[in-house]
Amino acid sequence: MIKFIGKEETGQSFHTFVFECESDQELANHVSGTFLKRGYKLKGNSYEGSYEKGDRTLRLLFGAFVKYFKFKIKIENNKLHIHKESSGMSGGLIGMNQVNKEFDAIVQELTKI
Numbered sequence: 001m002i003k004f005i006g007k008e009e010t011g012q013s014f015h016t017f018v019f020e021c022e023s024d025q026e027l028a029n030h031v032s033g034t035f036l037k038r039g040y041k042l043k044g045n046s047y048e049g050s051y052e053k054g055d056r057t058l059r060l061l062f063g064a065f066v067k068y069f070k071f072k073i074k075i076e077n078n079k080l081h082i083h084k085e086s087s088g089m090s091g092g093l094i095g096m097n098q099v100n101k102e103f104d105a106i107v108q109e110l111t112k113i
Contacts (some may be wrong), residue, residue, distance in 0.1 A: 004029050006110045014083040015107060021078055034109050048074045050085060061099050064091035069102050080110070109111075 002021040007089050009016040028046040035042070040051040054068035070085035089113035 002026060008079065013087075013103075014081070016081075017080045017111060019078050019080065024075050024078065027078060027080060029073065031080060031110065032072060034106065035071075038106070038109075040071075047076070056086075059092050059095070064094035064098065066091075067098060069099060071103070071106065082107070082110075 002019055005018040005020055007015060008018050019027050021030075024047065032042065032046045034037040035051040038053070040053045043050045043052060050070055050072045052068075052070045055066060055070050056070075058066040059068035068086060068090075072083045072085045084099060084103055086099055088097070089097035091098060
């Protein structure tokens with residue numbers, strides 16, 4: 001059973017969360033399930049990789065009309081490190097707002113156990 005304990009570090013583009021769980025594999029399964037349910041694809045492995053959603057090239061061409069999100073994760077010692085890899089700058093202010101909202105929504109979902 002996974003239990004969210006609290007935040008260890010936090011910033012505008014990253015968070016480190018501490019969980020109580022039996023193993024890092026259990027936490028990795030929870031994180032992976034959360035991202036996959038939201039339509040993300042994993043690049044790397046479930047302990048250290050990137051979750052990506054959308055098309056980067058189309059985002060560059062059409063800006064905020066095309067959504068693109070990328071988040072990097074690392075899991076070690078019952079801790080989840082999550083970092084925004086895309087800023088949304090290619091979508092202007094609207095794109096940046098989209099990335100920030102998506103990041104906040106994922107953080108809420110990951111910590112609401």
